[in-house]
Amino acid sequence: MRIMTSILAVTALLCSQVTVAQIQGPMYQVNVSGLPMNCTAYNNQPVAIFFNYRLNNVGIATNHSNGAPIIVLNPNVVGQFSNTVAQWWFAHECAHHNTGPNETKADCYAVQQLVRNGVIRHPEQLLSFSRELATLPGSPMGHLPGPYRAKNIVNCALY
Numbered sequence: 001m002r003i004m005t006s007i008l009a010v011t012a013l014l015c016s017q018v019t020v021a022q023i024q025g026p027m028y029q030v031n032v033s034g035l036p037m038n039c040t041a042y043n044n045q046p047v048a049i050f051f052n053y054r055l056n057n058v059g060i061a062t063n064h065s066n067g068a069p070i071i072v073l074n075p076n077v078v079g080q081f082s083n084t085v086a087q088w089w090f091a092h093e094c095a096h097h098n099t100g101p102n103e104t105k106a107d108c109y110a111v112q113q114l115v116r117n118g119v120i121r122h123p124e125q126l127l128s129f130s131r132e133l134a135t136l137p138g139s140p141m142g143h144l145p146g147p148y149r150a151k152n153i154v155n156c157a158l159y
Ligand SMILES: [Zn+2]
Pocket: 092, 093, 096, 103, 106
């Protein structure tokens, strides 16, 4: 019985550690592929960032039950992209807290942020960035299919 109790205690401990490790936050600045990034909502409210390693998506922009704007990212999914695209994903989620739910507007706002803060400086960077984006699938939630999405983003970066 004592052994059983300690096995249960160890199991409980392991489970609680797993839960703790799967969701991290809130953070107000995170390192995205080597770049410290943070997010401010349209009303100047700092956006809290969480990591959720079980999120079935690169990231989501949503609101906490208390109304505070938050971003939830899955670092494992973010890490599958090149540095620039990973940073653009962060900027995209942040953009939703500034432009609303429209995916095409968020894409545009995000790339303009990357140009403004010097992440994208050369036409070649924009080109390889758009080639990678062109491989993304569209989605029923309003994401344009990759090639159209890439075209929209390049146009936004240039104007
Ligand atoms: Zn989006």
